[in-house]
Amino acid sequence: MPDSHELSVTRLIKASPETVWRIYTERTRDWFCPRPWTTPEVDFDLRPGGRADVTMQSPEGERHSYRGVFLEVVPNRKLVSTSALTEGWVPQPGEMNFVRIDTFEPEDGGTLYTARARHWDAKAADAHRDMGFEQGWGTVADQLAELAEAAQ
Secondary structure (H helix, E strand, O other): OOHHHEEEEEEEEOOOHHHHHHHHHHOHHHOOOOOOOEEEEEEEOOOOOOEEEEEEEOOOOOEEEEOOEEEEEEOOOEEEEEOOEEOOOEEOOOOOOEEEEEEEEEEOOEEEEEEEEEEOOHHHHHHHHHOOHHHHHHHHHHHHHHHHHHHO
16 A cells, blocks of 8 residues: 555554553543544444444534454554444445554653554545645644543
């Protein structure tokens, strides 16, 4: 896959991979979307084929629900998910389907956290970039880091 199809953000978080993983998976509501938006619903079944469902809500009450599935789960190291499929491997239509890859690598006594969005084509990657990928995903990576570092 050409690099032009992938968008990513990386943060060095001053917390262990185990702590970052725990905050990522257990406190998703607290960091998953840029404030003042909230994440009122999170339903994760952390296994390949398990649910990866979230609902984000604007301050005005507008809701965006995403249903997906985990493709790979390596505790404390890697999560791979997509909204192109749902539980039971049911394909979903959508213009903004991509594969999300989150990695938690030990580095310098902390965690090198990287969130990647791999798109089917350059058009989808460009659309995601134009929607504010770097600012939005960067903000939530910072929110994740803040919570993990406070929990360390």
